[in-house]
Amino acid sequence: MNRLTSATKTLLQALLVLLLVVFGGFPIYWMATTALSTNAELYNSGQVPWPQLSNLPTALEELTKLPLLRWLGNTGIVAVGTTLLSLILGSLAGYGLSRFRFHGKGIIGFLLFMTQVVPEALILVPLYAMFISLGLLNSLTGLVLANVGFSLPVAAFIIKGAIDAVPYEIEESAAVDNCPRLSVLTMIVLPIIAPSLAAAAVIAFFAGWNEYLFAATFLMDNSLWPASVGLASFIGQYETPLSAVMSAALIFSLPAVVFFLLIQRKIVAGITAGAVKG
Amino acid sequence: MPYAFMMLPVIYLAIFMFWPLGRQIWLSFTRTRLANPNRSEFIGLRNYERLFDNPDFYTALYVTVTYSLLAVLIGVAVGTVAALAMNRPFPGRTLVRAILLFGWAVPNVAAALIWLWIFNERSGVLNSIVTGLGLERITWLTSTDMALSSILLVTVWQVAPFVMLVMLAALQSVPQEVKEAARVDGADALNIFRAVTLPHVMPTLQLVSLLVAVWSIRRFDIIYLLTGGGPIGSTSTLIVKLRQVAFENHDLGLASAYGVIGLILALSVAAVHAAFNHHRQKGQS
Numbered sequence: 001m002n003r004l005t006s007a008t009k010t011l012l013q014a015l016l017v018l019l020l021v022v023f024g025g026f027p028i029y030w031m032a033t034t035a036l037s038t039n040a041e042l043y044n045s046g047q048v049p050w051p052q053l054s055n056l057p058t059a060l061e062e063l064t065k066l067p068l069l070r071w072l073g074n075t076g077i078v079a080v081g082t083t084l085l086s087l088i089l090g091s092l093a094g095y096g097l098s099r100f101r102f103h104g105k106g107i108i109g110f111l112l113f114m115t116q117v118v119p120e121a122l123i124l125v126p127l128y129a130m131f132i133s134l135g136l137l138n139s140l141t142g143l144v145l146a147n148v149g150f151s152l153p154v155a156a157f158i159i160k161g162a163i164d165a166v167p168y169e170i171e172e173s174a175a176v177d178n179c180p181r182l183s184v185l186t187m188i189v190l191p192i193i194a195p196s197l198a199a200a201a202v203i204a205f206f207a208g209w210n211e212y213l214f215a216a217t218f219l220m221d222n223s224l225w226p227a228s229v230g231l232a233s234f235i236g237q238y239e240t241p242l243s244a245v246m247s248a249a250l251i252f253s254l255p256a257v258v259f260f261l262l263i264q265r266k267i268v269a270g271i272t273a274g275a276v277k278g
Numbered sequence: 279m280p281y282a283f284m285m286l287p288v289i290y291l292a293i294f295m296f297w298p299l300g301r302q303i304w305l306s307f308t309r310t311r312l313a314n315p316n317r318s319e320f321i322g323l324r325n326y327e328r329l330f331d332n333p334d335f336y337t338a339l340y341v342t343v344t345y346s347l348l349a350v351l352i353g354v355a356v357g358t359v360a361a362l363a364m365n366r367p368f369p370g371r372t373l374v375r376a377i378l379l380f381g382w383a384v385p386n387v388a389a390a391l392i393w394l395w396i397f398n399e400r401s402g403v404l405n406s407i408v409t410g411l412g413l414e415r416i417t418w419l420t421s422t423d424m425a426l427s428s429i430l431l432v433t434v435w436q437v438a439p440f441v442m443l444v445m446l447a448a449l450q451s452v453p454q455e456v457k458e459a460a461r462v463d464g465a466d467a468l469n470i471f472r473a474v475t476l477p478h479v480m481p482t483l484q485l486v487s488l489l490v491a492v493w494s495i496r497r498f499d500i501i502y503l504l505t506g507g508g509p510i511g512s513t514s515t516l517i518v519k520l521r522q523v524a525f526e527n528h529d530l531g532l533a534s535a536y537g538v539i540g541l542i543l544a545l546s547v548a549a550v551h552a553a554f555n556h557h558r559q560k561g562q563s
Contacts, residue, residue: 010368013363013366014368016359016360016363017364017368020374021378024377024378024379024380024381024435024438025377025378025380027384027392027393027396027435028380028384028392030392030395030403031388031391031392034392034395046401047401047403089287089290092283092284093283096280096283096284096287097284100279100280100283101280102280102284105280108284108288112291115291115295117492117541117544117548118295118496118544119496119498119517119537119540119541119544120496120498121496121520121537121540122302122517122520122537122538122540122541123295123298123302124520124521124524125302125315125524125530125533126298126299126301126302126305127294128315129301129315129316130297130298132315132316145294146294149290149291149294149295150295152290152291153291181279182282185283206385212386212387212499212503213521217525227387228385228386228387229387231387231388231391232387232390232503234391235394235503242395246391246392246395249387249388249392250388252387252388253384253385256384257379257380257383257384260379260382260383261376261379261383264379264443265443265447268440268444268447271489272485272489
């Protein structure tokens with residue numbers, strides 16, 4: 001009896017897993033097969049349901065007609081800028097929140113949490129107005145400045161959590177040697193929490209990598225477009241070079257997917273920590 | 279001393295997050311046009327009066343609440359079931375987990391492109407299957423009765439992997455001794471789940487529900503790119519409406535009012551969660 005239920009359980013599990021794999025994986029599989037189809041197949045004769053590797057040279061040639069490298073370059077600049085600024089400010093805030101008791105600490109924690117509730121669209125218009133006055137509209141710098149508002153708090157929460165776990169004695173021995181507090185942070189604490197720092201960096205990087213709304217609103221020059229805006233510009237166009245767009249989307253997604261898979265646990269910990277501690 | 283560390287981040291957020299946020303709330307009490315966003319005229323509650331007189335607003339509110347509620351219910355259910363399925367070891371589990379995470383890892387714009395193609399009325403794969411079964415083509419994104427469901431399908435695809443990861447971590451932290459003890463006492467699997475597992479993962483379940491709810495209220499890209507809020511407003515949430523009224527009708531005051539209602543909605547969800555948390559912590563002590 002017991003063995004029967006166990007066998008049924010295994011069967012049920014297998015079915016469920018299969019269903020989930022199809023649901024989760026099919027869109028990516030379809031992106032790849034679409035990228036390897038010709039536009040005639042896609043729109044006229046019907047799409048072949050498996051990837052046609054023989055079409056790879058044509059697909060690559062089609063792909064070179066898109067300014068993908070420039071888009072990815074812009075995306076990279078925005079993502080790196082967002083990461084650096086988030087890490088610098090996030091380390092300061094994380095250290096401050098972890099190592100000191102001070103007036104208004106609770107409020108600052110709450111405000112950091114608040115940023116995760118605020119819809120990006122809600123600060124879009126005032127930022128737009130502000131960037132006009134500051135001459136930051138239509139610039140990648142403005143985009144970075146806007147993104148960091150959302151990724152800094154997440155970085156701060158991750159870094160605070162990591163520093164909480166570092167024994168304070170390590171810092172005290174440095175303090176004896178009259179080392180300034182900031183140097184203690186950069187030379188002693190940050191190297192110890194390097195894995196968490198890397199996790200915070202990746203989260204910020206992909207927040208910048210994926211961002212669409214600010215980029216679509218603030219950038220008028222299409223030479224400044226990141227890949228998200230460049231790819232989105234094909235939506236609704238009458239004649240979309242669909243297979244090339246899918247190849248580009250695949251290339252654009254790949255780094256994000258790889259890194260998300262590598263540090264999924266850290267990302268989850270960071271996001272939930274921010275929500276719990278608020 | 280602590281202030282030296284907190285000063286830069288706090289000033290940064292004050293300038294690039296909270297000042298714009300405050301300004302947005304202020305804008306909702308003014309008449310402001312996009313052409314000249316730095317000049318506004320205070321008009322009190324007039325934008326809100328216009329909002330409450332406008333059937334579009336009630337549609338947007340209804341769409342937002344329905345969308346977020348269903349995203350939480352379905353997304354959390356699918357994610358939790360996936361976590362339960364993944365909690366028992368099986369060969370290839372790591373690979374399967376990687377595949378399940380795709381929806382969460384793929385950038386929104388790329389996700390929109392794939393799903394637009396999957397939903398394509400004439401050549402999309404979903405309609406190939408539907409017509410292959412001998413049924414009528416379905417207008418996934420362009421009919422008022424299907425568009426929101428289609429958007430929800432994509433949302434579940436994106437959100438369920440995150441729910442799965444979080445719930446999997448919670449499930450794996452359920453104390454095995456307690457489960458073992460219950461089994462020895464003759465409890466069956468369902469009873470153990472109800473009496474041991476569920477109470478243990480409840481706080482986590484609550485937390486992911488909050489996160490998914492807030493994300494759904496905030497969500498812009500995927501809806502805007504898939505349907506633009508149409509057809510006839512059937513997928514236009516408050517936030518999609520905010521962007522439209524601001525950048526298509528150039529009416530920043532009214533747009534801000536839409537946004538403020540969206541923010542209030544998101545904050546109330548967070549407040550309900552905080553109240554639950556508080557209640558539970560009091561119950562424990």
